[in-house]
Amino acid sequence: MTLSPYLDIIFRSVAVYFFMTIALRLFGKKELSQLNTGDIILILLISNSVQNAMVGPDTSLLGGLIAALALFIINYGIKKLEHKYPKLNTLLLDKPEILIHDGKLDFKTLSKLDITNEELKEAMREHGVEYFYEVKLAMLEIDGTISIISKNSNLIQTHYKRKHNDKSSGSQIS
Template sequence: MFGLTTPWWEIILRTAVVYVVVLVLLRVAGKRELGQMSAVDLVVILVIANAVQNAMTGGDNSLIGGIIAASTLVAMNLIFGRVANRIPLLEHLFTSEPTLLIDDGKLIQTHLQRENITREDVEMSAREHGIGDLSDVEAAILERDGSISIIPREGRKTMRTVRRIRQLRNRP
């Protein structure tokens, strides 16, 4: 239970390598994948966690081995966060800039395609902000964390929202 079968330094090294690899894989997956996980995304994350568990501990199932791996993950996260905030190149590698998805009520198709966002994703976010029609959106922005921020047009009436809600109610 408390005895290590893998040296402590090896657990730290393995965990650090796994952290960096998983971070790169998630970065490649795109910011939208992190913003709103579907059931499939959750399954992938759980399977990845299970797959890398043995890679981190080297087969060590002791309590101490788990604590060392968990502590290493937290430390790596803190270190990467602080270093990335101080070094712009690293910040650019590990975080992304917000992406404009709607400008003046019009979808920007090239940005949607690049970020793997559908019109339905943007419409859902607009509805979450109480907007039923994308023409009532001044701007929609895919944020660094994968969420979509909606900036409504000023002074628009809610009639379009009411019509859209009626359409959804009449769907089979």
């Protein structure tokens, strides 16, 4: 048993990891915590399609475990580097987006993020806010939640978890 085929599996797994990280970043999947059926099917199909790219001709248990171990190690290493070098974190993750500031909606950002009027109003109701002018700050956080800070300091602030946007329903903010 030579080490070379296993180093090949490690190299292939790391390459697939970086490809998937870049692809998810480019395609702007902000709501990974809010997957719909189509998203889950896509992830399953992608994992199946890249399996052979990671392990090559080695379909043994050891080959699969080495590929998985390589993925865990690279993920752990990336997390450590993100904490040490915040600019790397900025490169890999989306930044929070301002949706409303002092009662004024940022229509350009709302349109870019495909956030509907109903979705924004639902988030406001979750936070106990009825009107846009009552919102001091509304942000789409990197985890897909919409945080709202009311001008009324007596209201309890909560988080609204953004549901996956179905472009066929609801009216868009324009």
